[in-house]
Amino acid sequence: MEFLHAMVRIRDVDASLRFYCDGLGLREVRRKESEAGRFTLIFLAAADDIARAGLADPAEGPLPAGLPMIELTYNWDPEEYGGGRNFGHIAFRVADIYALCARLQGLGYGICRPPRDGRMAFVRSPDAISIELLQRGEALAPAEPWASMANTGTW
Numbered sequence: 001m002e003f004l005h006a007m008v009r010i011r012d013v014d015a016s017l018r019f020y021c022d023g024l025g026l027r028e029v030r031r032k033e034s035e036a037g038r039f040t041l042i043f044l045a046a047a048d049d050i051a052r053a054g055l056a057d058p059a060e061g062p063l064p065a066g067l068p069m070i071e072l073t074y075n076w077d078p079e080e081y082g083g084g085r086n087f088g089h090i091a092f093r094v095a096d097i098y099a100l101c102a103r104l105q106g107l108g109y110g111i112c113r114p115p116r117d118g119r120m121a122f123v124r125s126p127d128a129i130s131i132e133l134l135q136r137g138e139a140l141a142p143a144e145p146w147a148s149m150a151n152t153g154t155w
Helices: 013-023 047-052 097-106
Strands: 005-010 026-034 039-046 069-075 089-094 111-113 120-124 130-135
Touching (some): 005 013, 013 039, 097 111, 097 120, 097 130
Parallel strands (some): 089 130
Antiparallel strands (some): 039 069, 111 120, 120 130
C-alpha cells in the first residue's frame, strides 16, 4: 500500500490556491477538469517533496509513486460542506514555523493555535480545514509575538 493523497472539498478555487500555494507554499502539480462530472481536481505537493522526487517541472510527465499530495476538489454546482472540522487535519513539517506563521498572518489568515512552544501551530483554510504546522527538527526557542499569543477559534 502507498499513500496517494488527501482530498479536501473547496468552495472557491482562487481563495484556496491563495491559502495553500501563496500561504503554505505548496505547488500545483496536476489539474483535471471534468465537464461531464462538473468538477475540477487540483493536486498540490510541497516543494521539498517535489525536489526529493526529482521533478524539475511537476506539470510535465508522470508523477512518481510516493509523492504525497493534497487533492482540492471543486464541485461546479454549489454545495454546503459544514464546518470542515470533521475532516480532522492535514499536517506539514516546516523549515521555520515562525516565518511561515508570519507569512500567513501577512496574507490575512489567523493563527488559531500559535507556535508558543516553537514546535506546533494550527491555522484554518478558507474552507475551515485545520492545518497543523510542525517545526522540522528541534523546537525553536520561544519568541514573541507567538509566546504570549492566545488561541483563537477552534482547530
